Amino acid sequence: MSAPPRSASLRQAQWQPHVLALNAPSAYVPWLTEGGSLTARLKAHSHNFRVQCLHQRVERCLSDEAVAIGMHRPGRVWEREVLLRCDNTPAVFGHTVVPMSATATDWPLFSTLGERSLGTTLFGDPLVERSVLEFARLREGHPLAQRARTALIANGVAAPDAHILYARRCLYRRRQGTLLVTEVFLPSVLELIKTNDNKR
Numbered sequence: 001m002s003a004p005p006r007s008a009s010l011r012q013a014q015w016q017p018h019v020l021a022l023n024a025p026s027a028y029v030p031w032l033t034e035g036g037s038l039t040a041r042l043k044a045h046s047h048n049f050r051v052q053c054l055h056q057r058v059e060r061c062l063s064d065e066a067v068a069i070g071m072h073r074p075g076r077v078w079e080r081e082v083l084l085r086c087d088n089t090p091a092v093f094g095h096t097v098v099p100m101s102a103t104a105t106d107w108p109l110f111s112t113l114g115e116r117s118l119g120t121t122l123f124g125d126p127l128v129e130r131s132v133l134e135f136a137r138l139r140e141g142h143p144l145a146q147r148a149r150t151a152l153i154a155n156g157v158a159a160p161d162a163h164i165l166y167a168r169r170c171l172y173r174r175r176q177g178t179l180l181v182t183e184v185f186l187p188s189v190l191e192l193i194k195t196n197d198n199k200r
């Protein structure tokens, strides 16, 4: 079987369960491996946390996420993309996809989230099952790296000059539904300082 064209490999990421395989700078590791809600961690590292919803609409899922959400091939999904802002500085680009087969019974709060954090609806719901975290290095050609950069520029924020962005993703299940959250960590996350332990 011939190797995929180079452009295809740039658009896809190698997702894997071992964070050390990324060879990411050590400061990223606590963020990448956060076992609880990332929202809670970001709140504990800022005085003012905000979810800026970029869009929530029907889109075609990315080629490297279809299988993860139980689709045989890339197809239409509900897609939500956000910037998670700490003291107004974007720290994480969030990308969530839900197959169109999911129903409101599966994810009752997803469609009306707005600028509430998705995490607040996932963590604490006893029906939600969380899979293992996967990690990847996103090259500049990966769609999520491109979208993160585009979102920053569109919001008047300089795009990171780093050629690699570090990301994680996690599959959530609830009743018959699946939901895949991908979090792309912007270099600014490394500048956050813990502000208050009791906000986690």
Ligand SMILES: C=C(O[C@@H]1C=C(C(=O)O)C=C[C@H]1O)C(=O)O
Pocket (backbone or CB within 6 Å): 036, 037, 038, 039, 040, 051, 080, 081, 082, 084, 092, 094, 095, 096, 116, 117, 118, 119, 120, 122, 181, 182, 183
């Ligand atoms: C899964 C979480 O939800 C966060 C909130 C998101 C949203 O509101 O779209 C997206 C990514 C997550 O970092 C979390 O807080 O851990």
